[in-house]
Amino acid sequence: MSYQVLLYYCYTPIENPEQFRDEHHRLCLDLDLRGRIIVAAEGLNGTVSGTREACAGYMAAVKADPRFAALEFKIDEVEAHTFQKLHVRLKDEIVHSSLRHVRPHEKTGQHLTPQEFKELKDRDDVVVVDVRSDYEYNLGRFKNAVTLDIENFRDFPDRVERLQEFKDKKILTYCTGGVKCEKASAFLLEQGFENVYQLHGGIIKYGHEVGGEDFDGQCYVFDGRVAVDVNTVNPTVISRCHHCQQPSPRLINCANPHCNAHLPLCESCGELLAGACSEACAAHPDKRPYDGTGTYPKISNHYTPAQGLASYRG
Missing domain, CATH: 3.40.250.10 (Rhodanese-like domain)
Structure with a gap:
């Protein structure tokens, strides 16, 4: 396989996260990486996909920064990009919580x-x-x-x-x-x-x-694969189709955007309900077209660092 997915995070103080976000965004654009990256004053968190060469260049660039010396990349081999777009967002936290006072780089389990x-x-x-x-x-x-x-x-x-x-x-x-x-x-x-x-x-x-x-x-992942197998020793399926209750590892978002429930739906029920979680949602006038995947990637707002939107928060 010629592509990889990188999953990573690092809690470390970033003094000027807005400047860092722009610089990091340019790096990813230069390497043709796609994915979701969150930058905050408390650190960096991301999942990106790219060619093996691009991912190698990205990992080398990140690890060259002393602030990320402890960062570890989890690497999966894939056949193509697992994201459609690149988003590098500035947030208050690298994972949304109500624990902004907690500083894992100082004390954690x-x-x-x-x-x-x-x-x-x-x-x-x-x-x-x-x-x-x-x-x-x-x-x-x-x-x-x-x-x-x-x-x-x-x-x-x-x-x-x-x-x-x-x-x-x-x-x-x-x-x-x-x-x-x-x-x-x-x-x-x-x-x-x-x-x-x-x-x-x-x-x-x-x-x-x-x-x-x-x-x-299966393990839920935050990219286009949605779920991946991790158990090669004693694997099993525990999730059941929301509609027919048969075992199914297939996770979808309800095609009704006002519902958007995240739940298992087997392929047969997916076709029957056109990607919706219920007959009511299938009949909703705003229901999104169903292409068989049950995923609806967010449309990029096309922000790039060149626009110089210092107040943009993604």
């Missing part, structure tokens, strides 16, 4: 390698906690993981009370690539949990390094 996580996860004195959103863990999650009924990561602080019964255990958090765990584990420490750990590199690295053992279902 202890990092576990995938092998260490695998060896610890089934012990009696351990509880494994999924800090992702419900549509993500409904598609795939670790066996016996505790889920927290989260629609968005900003809900996490309000769900921590549910973990009080496990306060005497080791808390092992995990997410897709690690960025959410950095803040989640730091917040747990702040709330008085003493033995807090996180799966370093997330589910993706766990799949790469130890075969994804005991991760049931």
Whole structure:
């Protein structure tokens, strides 16, 4: 395969994030990378796709900056771009939360390698906690993981009370690539949990390094692939079609933009309902045309650094 997808993040202070965003955007344009990158005063978070050569150039350029010396790239091989556009956005946080005071680069949960996580996860004195959103863990999650009924990561602080019964255990958090765990584990420490750990590199690295053992279902990813297999040891499908309830790993957005529910829908039901989650949504006058994918990429606003929109926040 001649293309790659890079998944990465780094919590590190960026003094002038607007200037950095513009410079970073130019770098990506020069390399013909596509994807979603978030820049904030607290760091960098992104997923991009490009040719092997372009990705190699990008990784070298990022790692040449001392601020990102600790950054690790998770790399997947793909056949073509997994994004249609490039977005480099300036935000208040690199992952949307209600924990802006938390500084993971100063204090966070202890990092576990995938092998260490695998060896610890089934012990009696351990509880494994999924800090992702419900549509993500409904598609795939670790066996016996505790889920927290989260629609968005900003809900996490309000769900921590549910973990009080496990306060005497080791808390092992995990997410897709690690960025959410950095803040989640730091917040747990702040709330008085003493033995807090996180799966370093997330589910993706766990799949790469130890075969994804005991991760049931598929892993949701934030690019055109939507979901990827990570378990090559004991794979299974846990999600069921929203309409017919048959096992299906196929995730879609409802074609009715006023609903836009993110849920599993098998190919047969997708055709039957024209990409909608229900007959009511299928009949809605604003329903989007269904092309069989069930994904509706956002249209680029065509911002480029050359426009000099210093106040643009994407």
